Amino acid sequence: MSEGARVWLVPDGYIPKESSGSQESHEAICVLNTSGEEARLRISVYFEDREPVKDIGVVVPPERTRHIRTESLDEAEIPRGVPYALRVESSVPVVVQCSRMDTTQAALSLMTAMAYPVER
Amino acid sequence: MSEGARVWLVPDGYIPKESSGSQESHEAICVLNTSGEEARLRISVYFEDREPVKDIGVVVPPERTRHIRTESLDEAEIPRGVPYALRVESSVPVVVQCSRMDTTQAALSLMTAMAYPVER
Amino acid sequence: MSEGARVWLVPDGYIPKESSGSQESHEAICVLNTSGEEARLRISVYFEDREPVKDIGVVVPPERTRHIRTESLDEAEIPRGVPYALRVESSVPVVVQCSRMDTTQAALSLMTAMAYPVER
Amino acid sequence: MSEGARVWLVPDGYIPKESSGSQESHEAICVLNTSGEEARLRISVYFEDREPVKDIGVVVPPERTRHIRTESLDEAEIPRGVPYALRVESSVPVVVQCSRMDTTQAALSLMTAMAYPVER
Numbered sequence: 001m002s003e004g005a006r007v008w009l010v011p012d013g014y015i016p017k018e019s020s021g022s023q024e025s026h027e028a029i030c031v032l033n034t035s036g037e038e039a040r041l042r043i044s045v046y047f048e049d050r051e052p053v054k055d056i057g058v059v060v061p062p063e064r065t066r067h068i069r070t071e072s073l074d075e076a077e078i079p080r081g082v083p084y085a086l087r088v089e090s091s092v093p094v095v096v097q098c099s100r101m102d103t104t105q106a107a108l109s110l111m112t113a114m115a116y117p118v119e120r
Numbered sequence: 121m122s123e124g125a126r127v128w129l130v131p132d133g134y135i136p137k138e139s140s141g142s143q144e145s146h147e148a149i150c151v152l153n154t155s156g157e158e159a160r161l162r163i164s165v166y167f168e169d170r171e172p173v174k175d176i177g178v179v180v181p182p183e184r185t186r187h188i189r190t191e192s193l194d195e196a197e198i199p200r201g202v203p204y205a206l207r208v209e210s211s212v213p214v215v216v217q218c219s220r221m222d223t224t225q226a227a228l229s230l231m232t233a234m235a236y237p238v239e240r
Numbered sequence: 241m242s243e244g245a246r247v248w249l250v251p252d253g254y255i256p257k258e259s260s261g262s263q264e265s266h267e268a269i270c271v272l273n274t275s276g277e278e279a280r281l282r283i284s285v286y287f288e289d290r291e292p293v294k295d296i297g298v299v300v301p302p303e304r305t306r307h308i309r310t311e312s313l314d315e316a317e318i319p320r321g322v323p324y325a326l327r328v329e330s331s332v333p334v335v336v337q338c339s340r341m342d343t344t345q346a347a348l349s350l351m352t353a354m355a356y357p358v359e360r
Numbered sequence: 361m362s363e364g365a366r367v368w369l370v371p372d373g374y375i376p377k378e379s380s381g382s383q384e385s386h387e388a389i390c391v392l393n394t395s396g397e398e399a400r401l402r403i404s405v406y407f408e409d410r411e412p413v414k415d416i417g418v419v420v421p422p423e424r425t426r427h428i429r430t431e432s433l434d435e436a437e438i439p440r441g442v443p444y445a446l447r448v449e450s451s452v453p454v455v456v457q458c459s460r461m462d463t464t465q466a467a468l469s470l471m472t473a474m475a476y477p478v479e480r
């Protein structure tokens with residue numbers, strides 16, 4: 001069984017600067033691996049005004065999901081309040097969805113989008 | 121007429137722990153069956169740290185929609201505040217969209233995404 | 241130039257019962273027709289527990305967009321607070337996106353999804 | 361490497377009239393160019409009741425993202441409070457996502473959708 005695609009792109013990345021209430025503003029890449037094999041991800045982060053940080057390694061076990069906060073991608077050191085974008089490449093087909101929680105102003109707001117699958 | 125796909129994946133599932141105001145935080149899988157036949161769904165729920173719960177049965181009659189709250193999938197016992205993911209397989213092509221209402225902080229927030237169609 | 245698809249499906253339709261503040265809760269089908277020809281739409285509305293209302297006619301002129309509130313589809317008489325779904329068929333390829341504004345609780349919330357294109 | 365598509369469509373464009381709090385209501389087209397070549401974009405804006413404004417030029421450098429506020433597309437002079445739609449054509453394949461922040465009522469709301477890729 002091979003479900004999904006091996007390369008995914010997310011143009012709208014942004015971790016809001018501020019938070020309010022009990023929830024912190026954040027962004028997460030959610031990955032689903034329905035296969036019987038480990039998915040070895042290589043995540044690259046693109047910016048508006050500097051070189052991308054490429055091939056950060058993350059593993060998703062077989063038949064598992066992982067919701068990865070982008071602030072936890074230490075090597076990329078994504079600053080808050082700065083536009084960025086993501087490319088996720090996987091050793092096996094997976095599905096990738098990217099969601100943001102914004103609590104800049106009182107009361108939270110959510111947005112989400114399935115990432116764009118590059119067929120190959 | 122055969123509209124949609126038979127397998128759909130949703131990586132970002134999450135039922136918020138808390139609610140406020142008149143609306144309860146929840147998540148729903150919305151299915152549209154435009155065919156003249158009953159769609160027999162088998163829904164599987166994936167987690168970060170345990171085995172998936174597979175093949176929960178749900179029926180969508182011909183030419184009907186059903187908006188299924190994920191908390192109503194009794195066999196899965198999806199806990200609140202825990203990341204999960206969904207796989208929906210159907211006996212006939214359908215379309216699947218997944219939406220979340222989050223009322224953790226005063227005032228509600230919504231997000232939605234068309235699920236990812238696995239072509240076959 | 242032929243951009244988009246001729247049939248689009250939206251499983252998650254719902255017009256919230258209540259509103260607050262200056263903005264009324266509503267849902268809209270947004271259509272873009274980049275072609276040089278008039279797009280003659282036939283919109284069908286599906287429910288959970290009754291027969292669909294089919295083939296409501298709407299026109300989008302050449303090189304125009306139209307944002308159609310679903311409550312304006314008089315023939316369907318979509319009740320507030322009831323799950324529904326949409327099928328949009330067009331005489332020429334178009335693109336369809338469906339968005340909801342929910343102002344049930346103070347402060348509004350938005351969600352949107354590109355409809356699902358049925359290739360044909 | 362050729363990732364994405366050369367033509368993208370967004371039916372639901374709308375810049376809210378009002379704002380509240382620290383964040384201004386706005387809409388942005390987010391573009392990711394993973395290629396080694398400059399992406400020369402031509403952006404066209406469609407309306408409900410007048411001719412489109414076509415081929416506004418924007419450049420995205422190689423291996424960069426750009427988040428472009430639609431209010432910055434001077435030639436289009438998109439009014440606030442008016443439905444519009446977008447067509448983005450690029451000299452090399454890119455990925456396009458469109459997001460809105462609405463702060464009409466206290467507390468902000470977000471929505472986003474991957475644009476629709478016209479395969480060619």
